[in-house]
Amino acid sequence: MIVDEERLRRAVVAALRIGNERYRADLKLGDLDEWDSLGHLELVAEIESAFGVSFDLEEIPKLDSLEAIRARLRALP
Amino acid sequence: MSSRELIVLGDTTLGGFARELEAQARAAGLDWSVRDAGFDSWERELFEPASATRTAEAGALGFVLSPRILEGVGAETMPGRLHAMLEVLKTLSPPRTVLCGNLFADPRVVLPLTSTGEGAHRAGALNDILAEFSAKHPWLYVLDHASLALRAGVAALNEPRYEALGALYFSPGGTRLLATLWYRALRALTKTPAKVLVVDLDNVLWKGIVGEDGADGLQMGASGAGWFYRRFQLALRELRRSGVLLAVCSKNNPAEAQAVLCEHPDCLLRPTDFAALEIGWEPKSQGLRRLAARLGLGLDSFVFIDDSAFEREEVRSALPEVAVLEFPQDPSGLVPMLEASTAFDRLRITKEDTLRAASYAAEAEREGLRGSAASPEEFYRSLQLTATLQRARPADFERLHQLIHKTNQFNLTSERLSAEAFRERLGAAHFEIYGMRVADRFGDSGLVGLALVDRGAGTHWRVENFLLSCRVIGRTVEHAFVAWLAERARAAGAQSLTFAFVATARNQVAREFLDRSGLTPSADGSGWGVELADLSGLASHYVRVMAE
Numbered sequence: 001m002i003v004d005e006e007r008l009r010r011a012v013v014a015a016l017r018i019g020n021e022r023y024r025a026d027l028k029l030g031d032l033d034e035w036d037s038l039g040h041l042e043l044v045a046e047i048e049s050a051f052g053v054s055f056d057l058e059e060i061p062k063l064d065s066l067e068a069i070r071a072r073l074r075a076l077p
Numbered sequence: 078m079s080s081r082e083l084i085v086l087g088d089t090t091l092g093g094f095a096r097e098l099e100a101q102a103r104a105a106g107l108d109w110s111v112r113d114a115g116f117d118s119w120e121r122e123l124f125e126p127a128s129a130t131r132t133a134e135a136g137a138l139g140f141v142l143s144p145r146i147l148e149g150v151g152a153e154t155m156p157g158r159l160h161a162m163l164e165v166l167k168t169l170s171p172p173r174t175v176l177c178g179n180l181f182a183d184p185r186v187v188l189p190l191t192s193t194g195e196g197a198h199r200a201g202a203l204n205d206i207l208a209e210f211s212a213k214h215p216w217l218y219v220l221d222h223a224s225l226a227l228r229a230g231v232a233a234l235n236e237p238r239y240e241a242l243g244a245l246y247f248s249p250g251g252t253r254l255l256a257t258l259w260y261r262a263l264r265a266l267t268k269t270p271a272k273v274l275v276v277d278l279d280n281v282l283w284k285g286i287v288g289e290d291g292a293d294g295l296q297m298g299a300s301g302a303g304w305f306y307r308r309f310q311l312a313l314r315e316l317r318r319s320g321v322l323l324a325v326c327s328k329n330n331p332a333e334a335q336a337v338l339c340e341h342p343d344c345l346l347r348p349t350d351f352a353a354l355e356i357g358w359e360p361k362s363q364g365l366r367r368l369a370a371r372l373g374l375g376l377d378s379f380v381f382i383d384d385s386a387f388e389r390e391e392v393r394s395a396l397p398e399v400a401v402l403e404f405p406q407d408p409s410g411l412v413p414m415l416e417a418s419t420a421f422d423r424l425r426i427t428k429e430d431t432l433r434a435a436s437y438a439a440e441a442e443r444e445g446l447r448g449s450a451a452s453p454e455e456f457y458r459s460l461q462l463t464a465t466l467q468r469a470r471p472a473d474f475e476r477l478h479q480l481i482h483k484t485n486q487f488n489l490t491s492e493r494l495s496a497e498a499f500r501e502r503l504g505a506a507h508f509e510i511y512g513m514r515v516a517d518r519f520g521d522s523g524l525v526g527l528a529l530v531d532r533g534a535g536t537h538w539r540v541e542n543f544l545l546s547c548r549v550i551g552r553t554v555e556h557a558f559v560a561w562l563a564e565r566a567r568a569a570g571a572q573s574l575t576f577a578f579v580a581t582a583r584n585q586v587a588r589e590f591l592d593r594s595g596l597t598p599s600a601d602g603s604g605w606g607v608e609l610a611d612l613s614g615l616a617s618h619y620v621r622v623m624a625e
Contacts, residue, residue, distance in 0.1 A: 015249070017100050038092045041239050045249035057238045 001076045007050055008066070015039070015046035028065030040064070047073075080108045082136035083176075083263065086119040089143050090245040094252050094259075101260040105419075109263050111139075116244060120158065123165050137174040137266070138166070139259065141222075143246035144183040144231075147199045159203055163210050166217065172500045176262055177211075178222035178255075179204045183231055215475040216496060218424045220262055222255070229254050261422050266496075269483050271400060271420040272378035273352070274316060275365060278327040278334055280384040282310060282346065284408065287333050298343045305408035310345040312412050320430025321421050322352040322372065322437060326364040326381070328388075331356040352437040361388045362395035372437065373547055375485070380420045427476045429523040436548055439519035457553055457619035460517040464526075464554045466561055467625040469503060469510040476524045477512055480544060486586040487545040487555070490579040507532045513558050515549045525549045526558055530566075538566040539604075540576040547586075555590055556617035561624070567609040575599055575606035 009023055016034040029035055035043065044060050047053075051073060055063065063069050083098070085091045095113040102109045114122045114130050119140060122130040130138070140162075146155055166175055180203045182196025204223065211217045226234060234251030247255050279286040283297040283306050296303030297310065317323050323346070327334055334356045338348050348354065353371045355364035361383065369376045377398040383389050389401050405414050415421075423430070443460070450456035469477055478499050485491070494502070502508045513526030525546035531539045540562070545555050559576075566574045576596060580588060591598075595614030596605040607615065 017096065038090065038243060038245075041243045041245070042093055042249040042252075045236070045239065049250065055238075057241055060238065060242055 001051070001073050003070050003073045008047075008070070011046045011050040012043060012066070015043040025066060028067070080110060081267075082133070083109055083111045083139050084114050084130050084133060084136060085111060085139040085141060086114045086122055086130065087141040087143065088117050088119060088146050089141075089247075090116050090243055091141055093245060093249060094141060094247060094256060097252050097256040098259050098263075101256050102263050105260065105264065107260075107263055107267055109267070120162065123162055131169070137176065140175070140177040141247075141255070142178065142180060144181060144196070144200075145246060147180065147182050147196045147203075152199060155199065156202055156206060159206055163206075163214075163217075167214065172216065172497050172504075174266065174496050175217040176220055176259070177207060177217060178220045179207055181223040181226040181231075183235065185231065213471070215425065215471070216500060218262065220258060222258075225254065225258055261419055262424060264419055265422040265424045269378075269479075270423045271321070271380045272374055273322045273324055273368070273372065273380070274313070274421070275324045275326045275368060275379060275381045276313070277383040277385070277388070278325060278329060278337075278356075281382060281411075282306060283337075283341075283344070287329055287337055292333070292337050292341055295337065295341065296343075297341070297345075302408070303343065305411050307343070307345065309408075309411040309415075312415050313346060314350065316415070316421060317350060317434050318431060319421065319423070319426050320433045322374075322434060323350055324368050324372070325351050325354040325356065326361055326368065326383075327354075327356045328358055328361070329356050349438065350434075352434065360395070361392050365392060365396060365399060380418070382414075425475055427479060429476055429479075429525075432521065432523050436520060436522055439522075440548060442519050443517075454619075460519075460552060460619070462515065462517045462552055462554060462557075462620045463623060464557050464561075464620050465514040465516075465623045465625065466511055466558065467514075469512050469527075471503075473512050473524060474500070474503065477510070477527050480525070480527050480546060481542070484544045484546060485581075485583040486547050487550055487590065488581075488584050489543045489587050489591075490541070490577050491581045491584060492542055492579070502529060511558075511562070513545075513554065515552070515554050517552070522546070522549050526554065528558065528562055530562070532569075532571075535570060536572045538562075538569075538571045538574045540574065543576050544587075550586060553617050553619050556594065556615070557620035557622050559594060559596070560612065560615040560617055561622050563607060563609060563612050563615055567612070571609060573606055573608050575604045577604045 012027065013020055013023055016032060016039055018032065018034055022032065027035065029040055044055060044063055047069060048055065053073070053076060059072070063072055085095050092113045095111040099109065099111040119142065122128040125131065146152070166173070180200040182200045186192045200223065207219050211219050234247055234254065236248035236250070239245055239248045276282060283295040284302050285295040287295065297306040299307060313323055335348065338344060338346065353368050355367050357364070365376060365379060365381065369379065376396055380400045380402060381392050382402050382404065384404050389404065392399055393401050400420050402414055402418055405411060446459060447456050450459060478496055481494050481499065503510060509530040509532060511528045511530065512524050515522045515525050525548065526544065528543045529541040531541050533539055563574050578591060591605050594605070596607050599606050
């Protein structure tokens with residue numbers, strides 16, 4: 001899958017309820033107060049619905065940076 | 078209004094719920110902050126006297142219990158644990174407003190053909206406990222999680238992967254749906270509901286246009302294109318029963334439109350269902366102004382529904398205080414338009430709410446009598462007024478608090494006591510709170526007056542606030558209430574009685590009452606009073622007063 005960066009940014013901003021100015025393309029878990037363990041589940045859920053995908057239970061904790069999320073989405077057909 | 082706090086407690090992780098609820102409330106301009114008391118905190122935080130929840134500054138508490146408490150070994154103990162929780166809530170000081178979601182069972186069972194329905198039974202038993210408690214203790218409101226689960230589907234609320242990872246029953250998507258229900262509850266705690274819903278007729282109550290299609294061409298029957306309009310009329314009837322006044326504002330030939338409302342066999346709403354009708358060819362904003370004048374209500378308590386974008390825009394620009402609903406593209410959106418609107422949200426329907434529509438109809442008859450009476454005295458006498466005065470009881474709490482917040486015109490101070498502050502006064506030894514019920518030959522107006530009396534040191538009684546619903550203004554019952562209070566104060570040994578008064582932009586009516594009341598302004602300007610040695614200036618001659 002080709003990752004639509006704009007769609008990714010919108011999903012992150014909405015899930016973490018942050019202003020656009022705090023978004024960075026290299027964010028990872030723990031960079032923001034909002035991206036804590038709970039925020040992580042909210043973010044992954046938002047990514048799932050934005051990109052129409054569903055991740056396995058075991059891989060959800062590993063998607064702990066936008067880079068990891070991009071890599072996982074790219075690997076999808 | 079200052080910021081208010083809601084602390085949420087439950088059996089699962091509610092951090093995401095707290096964030097989402099606060100975000101939704103803030104986005105709608107409500108100044109609520111929402112804090113999660115922590116994972117599985119509902120009993121620990123409540124039963125531990127020194128917990129952060131128990132020691133927090135007065136705020137509201139919210140309980141979100143998941144279907145998981147109905148499962149497994151602990152399930153049988155739940156009724157007892159719920160009772161224990163409710164008992165603790167009664168003892169909290171300062172008193173709290175409590176919101177509690179009711180229960181639903183997770184229906185995804187192992188054996189769908191032979192399910193015992195045990196979970197549903199358990200949920201039902203707990204919900205009965207909650208409903209019964211809420212009926213007796215009006216500071217606890219039940220939020221209908223069970224209906225949300227039916228509407229949205231449990232699969233939309235819970236996602237097993239997230240429950241496994243985060244100990245959260247409500248998935249991020251489900252949390253959003255749940256938070257929307259709760260946001261509406263916070264809004265209803267903060268804002269008074271709209272009082273009047275004004276609807277257009279053609280292509281709103283029925284499909285078709287009276288002037289073009291004729292009465293026979295209109296569709297509002299139980300099948301076909303008319304079905305959505307019929308459902309819409311049923312929904313309007315339900316709103317009417319909840320205390321919303323219905324009114325019509327339509328551009329039509331009055332005789333033709335009236336004939337449809339009176340006689341069309343499929344029309345469920347009849348002219349008597351509407352508190353007032355404006356049918357003619359004037360601009361709609363004029364019609365709305367007339368309706369407001371006839372009903373004696375401010376346009377800021379009006380909601381307007383019209384299928385014409387032109388009319389909606391005309392009303393929006395001429396009367397920005399009126400809430401104009403977005404009209405759906407398709408008639409299937411008519412009922413959802415009402416469901417989505419927060420304008421009529423209330424957390425509880427009081428007896429007075431259910432009487433409101435009939436009471437406005439009685440008022441029209443009363444005005445007819447006033448017009449035909451030879452003098453005001455004859456009019457008052459012919460009404461056969463009775464006023465019943467009594468100490469406020471817990472069952473009256475909701476209505477009396479509603480009066481404090483909704484009464485603008487006859488309100489001596491317009492101080493809007495919070496629910497918590499009002500409950501404190503109800504329990505305070507030196508406060509006496511009286512409610513007044515009014516009835517006359519046209520009907521029972523219900524609980525329509527309130528006096529908050531601070532007995533203070535005993536020789537001087539101070540009425541902290543005195544107010545009367547606008548629907549009974551002009552029947553002299555306010556004079557009877559004052560005279561009765563003065564008698565009571567004197568009988569208790571007091572020497573003087575003072576009513577606090579604060580002029581506001583809207584309480585001119587209250588000021589005019591004071592001028593005619595027989596009370597005199599106090600020297601320091603803080604109120605109006607009377608020396609109880611001489612009560613001759615106070616009596617009201619037209620009202621039979623009963624005290625309970």
